[in-house]
Amino acid sequence: MPTAPAVRTFPAVGSGAAAADPPLVIEGIRKRFGENEVLGGVSLTLRRGELLAVLGGNGCGKSTLLRCAVRLLDPDAGSARLCGQDLAALRGRSLRMARREAAVVFQQIALVKQRSALENVCCGALAQMSLGRSLSTTAFPTEVRDRAAMALQRVGMLDKAWQRAGTLSGGQAQRVAIARAYCQQATVILADEPVSALDPRAAEEVMELLADLAHSDGLAVLAVLHQPELALRHADRVLGMRLGAFAFDKRPDEVAPEEIEALYVHLHEAA
Amino acid sequence: MSIDAPIGAAGPGATATPRLPPRTRATRSRLIAYGAVAVVLGLLIFSWIDAQGSVTQFFDGLFARKGLFRDVVPHSLPPDLSALWGGVRAAVTTLAIAILSIAFGLIGAIAMLPLAARNITPSRPLYELARVVQAILRAIPELIMLLFFLIVFGFTPFAAVVALTFHGIGVKGKLFAEAVEEMEMAPVEALRVAGASRIQVFLHAVLPGVRNTLLALTMYRLDANFRSAVTLGAVGGGGIGFLIDNELNAFQFKIVCTYMIVLVVFVLAIERVSTIVRARLNA
Numbered sequence: 001m002p003t004a005p006a007v008r009t010f011p012a013v014g015s016g017a018a019a020a021d022p023p024l025v026i027e028g029i030r031k032r033f034g035e036n037e038v039l040g041g042v043s044l045t046l047r048r049g050e051l052l053a054v055l056g057g058n059g060c061g062k063s064t065l066l067r068c069a070v071r072l073l074d075p076d077a078g079s080a081r082l083c084g085q086d087l088a089a090l091r092g093r094s095l096r097m098a099r100r101e102a103a104v105v106f107q108q109i110a111l112v113k114q115r116s117a118l119e120n121v122c123c124g125a126l127a128q129m130s131l132g133r134s135l136s137t138t139a140f141p142t143e144v145r146d147r148a149a150m151a152l153q154r155v156g157m158l159d160k161a162w163q164r165a166g167t168l169s170g171g172q173a174q175r176v177a178i179a180r181a182y183c184q185q186a187t188v189i190l191a192d193e194p195v196s197a198l199d200p201r202a203a204e205e206v207m208e209l210l211a212d213l214a215h216s217d218g219l220a221v222l223a224v225l226h227q228p229e230l231a232l233r234h235a236d237r238v239l240g241m242r243l244g245a246f247a248f249d250k251r252p253d254e255v256a257p258e259e260i261e262a263l264y265v266h267l268h269e270a271a
Numbered sequence: 272m273s274i275d276a277p278i279g280a281a282g283p284g285a286t287a288t289p290r291l292p293p294r295t296r297a298t299r300s301r302l303i304a305y306g307a308v309a310v311v312l313g314l315l316i317f318s319w320i321d322a323q324g325s326v327t328q329f330f331d332g333l334f335a336r337k338g339l340f341r342d343v344v345p346h347s348l349p350p351d352l353s354a355l356w357g358g359v360r361a362a363v364t365t366l367a368i369a370i371l372s373i374a375f376g377l378i379g380a381i382a383m384l385p386l387a388a389r390n391i392t393p394s395r396p397l398y399e400l401a402r403v404v405q406a407i408l409r410a411i412p413e414l415i416m417l418l419f420f421l422i423v424f425g426f427t428p429f430a431a432v433v434a435l436t437f438h439g440i441g442v443k444g445k446l447f448a449e450a451v452e453e454m455e456m457a458p459v460e461a462l463r464v465a466g467a468s469r470i471q472v473f474l475h476a477v478l479p480g481v482r483n484t485l486l487a488l489t490m491y492r493l494d495a496n497f498r499s500a501v502t503l504g505a506v507g508g509g510g511i512g513f514l515i516d517n518e519l520n521a522f523q524f525k526i527v528c529t530y531m532i533v534l535v536v537f538v539l540a541i542e543r544v545s546t547i548v549r550a551r552l553n554a
Binding site: 097100102109115135137184 | 457461463479
């Protein structure tokens with residue numbers, strides 16, 4: 001069984017030098033699908049070196065929030081500033097360049113199964129390559145391959161570099177997906193239910209890795225989770241969502257069990 | 272309560288047999304099903320009449336004194352093996368037509384793919400345009416296309432290659448686009464967010480993701496293309512189809528029989544190779 005991490009002291013929300021120049025700032029984002037308002041004007045700030053866990057029941061708007069943050073979905077109102085750039089104001093190439101600062105780790109394994117782990121990780125750096133050097137994986141620059149190898153080493157998957165992604169276990173594949181984000185040299189990692197398809201041990205390892213990337217490498221990590229116990233154990237901040245709005249935004253040691261229960265009970269009763 | 276007990280004859284505490292709600296929707300569905308069967312039967316009867324179907328003619332054609340089995344088959348046996356090498360040589364030409372048209376069709380279909388798949392197309396009008404072009408290419412039969420290309424290229428196997436290529440772009444283009452529309456989009460979105468361009472996303476997420484499906488579909492089309500190349504050959508496209516047509520017109524049934532044997536061996540061999548390759552791709 002995975003061992004519980006050592007007791008950590010949590011930084012105060014919104015304090016310290018890290019609070020300056022936050023890489024992701026979301027302000028008043030609204031999103032509606034037909035009659036259903038999924039996000040009702042939410043705002044949040046994600047700082048470097050912190051792991052923010054977002055909890056909430058199905059359909060409360062967690063994944064929509066994450067997608068609006070990198071304009072995989074266009075919000076109806078509000079703005080998302082990624083490393084100081086308002087994504088809503090950008091188009092085409094400038095939008096692509098701005099989005100390089102964020103990497104998304106999906107619930108389902110977002111690797112190309114027919115390719116090796118190394119090739120998948122290299123693809124994180126595609127935006128930094130010329131079209132000519134990116135036409136084939138064999139033409140990728142050496143420095144990108146070296147960086148990909150370092151990324152694999154960082155997530156403990158270097159020995160699987162040449163293994164086809166389709167043959168990796170769920171936990172291994174998710175770690176390779178995180179290595180791709182690392183190779184991308186993104187400032188922000190947005191993880192959409194990254195451990196939902198994993199067994200408890202693999203889930204623990206992936207959460208430890210995400211927390212370590214935040215604390216050791218200074219990345220800003222936002223993870224949408226369905227496992228409150230993982231959120232409380234690994235996150236620096238826990239954000240509860242209910243019906244498209246934030247119910248609480250607290251340090252894990254400040255979150256009461258009833259508050260977490262209310263996130264799900266409320267939805268159940270509403271249904 | 273015993274399992275053999277009749278319904279309603281339950282023991283103490285059992286409730287009365289529940290009354291089922293009326294099957295309004297089920298009755299409607301049944302009426303629709305009966306209507307559909309009637310329409311299909313009507314279509315079959317109409318088609319039989321319109322195609323001048325005749326059971327008598329069918330059996331006469333096969334078994335009468337001047338029928339296939341009592342007249343043509345005896346005149347076809349034994350096959351004239353002196354025509355064997357010529358038949359093999361012509362079948363190789365037909366195979367060359369099939370292979371070239373498959374290769375060019377594959378390139379054409381993949382080139383249209385970024386526009387023709389709904390989930391990766393840059394704009395809806397371009398998607399509609401690509402799908403319309405594919406539909407037109409599919410709608411014109413290979414034989415009719417060949418008649419046009421014979422005017423352009425003359426009576427050469429290359430005219431058949433071009434005709435099969437264009438038709439293949441229409442057929443494979445649709446199949447490929449549907450394969451992309453059904454693919455897992457997470458790798459595509461992951462690269463999109465990472466800042467990769469459309470071309471990079473297509474090369475490193477879309478194509479590798481559907482590569483095996485596309486190759487399997489292409490191999491599946493290879494034997495279909497070979498059979499089509501035989502038919503086109505009879506109309507002037509060259510190859511074994513052209514030889515069969517010539518010898519049939521000269522009533523040289525023994526030579527035709529040799530060509531038919533060559534043809535069947537080629538088709539079975541191609542089918543076998545296609546099956547093996549597809550099985551390996553799907554493994």
